[in-house]
Amino acid sequence: MQEVLSPTKHGVSMKREEPSNNQVQENKKARTKEPSKKIRILDYFTPGGEKTTNPNAKESEEWTQKQFEEMLHGFGANWVDPEGIRGFNTMSSYIYPTATLERLKPICTYINLLFVHDDVCDRIALPPAPDEHPDLALLRNTENFKKMHKVNAYIFTTGEMPSGVRDSPVYLHQEYHNLYHQFLKLSNKEWMDRFGKDMMDFVIATSKSQETDFEVEDYINHRELDSGMYPTIDLVEIAEGYVLTKEELENPLIKRMRKCVTRIASLLNDVCSYEKEVRDGTSYNLVMLYMRKYKETFEEAVEKVLTKIMDEQRIFFSNEATLLSEGVSEKLQRYFNALQLVIAGSWHWQLSTNRYRHPDSVFEELCGLHPKKM
Numbered sequence: 532m533q534e535v536l537s538p539t540k541h542g543v544s545m546k547r548e549e550p551s552n553n554q555v556q557e558n559k560k561a562r563t564k565e566p567s568k569k570i571r572i573l574d575y576f577t578p579g580g581e582k583t584t585n586p587n588a589k590e591s592e593e594w595t596q597k598q599f600e601e602m603l604h605g606f607g608a609n610w611v612d613p614e615g616i617r618g619f620n621t622m623s624s625y626i627y628p629t630a631t632l633e634r635l636k637p638i639c640t641y642i643n644l645l646f647v648h649d650d651v652c653d654r655i656a657l658p659p660a661p662d663e664h665p666d667l668a669l670l671r672n673t674e675n676f677k678k679m680h681k682v683n684a685y686i687f688t689t690g691e692m693p694s695g696v697r698d699s700p701v702y703l704h705q706e707y708h709n710l711y712h713q714f715l716k717l718s719n720k721e722w723m724d725r726f727g728k729d730m731m732d733f734v735i736a737t738s739k740s741q742e743t744d745f746e747v748e749d750y751i752n753h754r755e756l757d758s759g760m761y762p763t764i765d766l767v768e769i770a771e772g773y774v775l776t777k778e779e780l781e782n783p784l785i786k787r788m789r790k791c792v793t794r795i796a797s798l799l800n801d802v803c804s805y806e807k808e809v810r811d812g813t814s815y816n817l818v819m820l821y822m823r824k825y826k827e828t829f830e831e832a833v834e835k836v837l838t839k840i841m842d843e844q845r846i847f848f849s850n851e852a853t854l855l856s857e858g859v860s861e862k863l864q865r866y867f868n869a870l871q872l873v874i875a876g877s878w879h880w881q882l883s884t885n886r887y888r889h890p891d892s893v894f895e896e897l898c899g900l901h902p903k904k905m
């Protein structure tokens with residue numbers, strides 16, 4: 532399955548099902564083409580910013596988790612593993628370093644909800660446990676599962692709780708409803724509509740089975756959506772305390788800058804998570820696509836992906852320079868800086884977690900493990 536680079540998914544098992552032996556063998560074969568010399572990602576990629584973390588991150592994470600556990604406990608929803616939503620907001624600290632505690636809390640709550648979505652997907656892919664919670668059993672039914680998304684989409688587009696919802700975990704819908712109103716207070720209806728649409732595009736993209744023979748451009752376009760980066764960068768406005776106008780969002784240079792960020796972050800993840808995905812038996816990764824479909828060596832494939840990332844960075848900075856030379860508002864100047872922090876943060880976060888590290892990683896920067904925090 533694909534991996535997202537929204538602030539979700541770190542630490543959670545991404546496997547919806549065990550990889551087939553064939554896939555693992557194929558990945559291992561591809562791995563033998565890896566070079567003996569280590570690759571230094573920073574020879575190609577410039578993160579464009581120092582490691583910056585949010586001083587409110589710990590407090591926000593603790594508050595969000597406690598509130599979430601209480602809610603689930605109150606409803607007897609013991610199908611969500613409390614450990615499963617522990618410590619998953621580490622990335623928000625890196626990509627929203629400026630958010631106040633008040634703004635970081637709903638962001639972290641949203642991320643926990645995505646984790647629950649992920650948890651549901653992971654669990655219903657496995658055979659049911661004998662004592663399975665009735666709500667989880669309910670969601671095994673594809674129609675019910677679709678309905679859960681439809682209800683969430685309704686809430687996120689109207690701000691209202693539909694009446695008479697059946698065969699769906701109402702408490703989760705209630706949480707979406709609460710979150711809608713928290714975000715609305717910090718934004719406006721236009722932002723809510725955009726965020727709701729981007730979130731649903733992301734959920735739909737992640738639940739589609741992934742093609743493995745994409746052409747490169749099709750793959751990159753799909754990755755923009757299923758990486759979850761659009762809702763992630765919408766949240767930059769919540770974190771920063773302003774909302775972009777329709778006119779600003781439709782400016783072709785700004786639109787392209789947003790696309791650049793989604794591409795840089797998602798493709799950088801394909802490089803950083805490459806070795807993990809080989810081990811997991813996943814083949815949805817641009818490095819693997821170049822190797823499999825275009826018969827590139829590993830080194831050539833990595834270089835091609837990193838070159839694409841650099842091309843996107845050049846477009847980002849060139850558009851920014853054009854806009855700044857034309858004169859833009861202080862808000863937009865802050866926004867451009869905040870987008871740059873997302874790029875830098877996605878790099879520094881990927882280095883900070885053990886998720887992508889390996890004692891013998893082929894990438895110099897991902898070699899060795901960080902000591903485990905007690």
Ligand SMILES: [Mg+2]
Nearest residue numbers: 534800801804
């Ligand atoms: Mg990945």
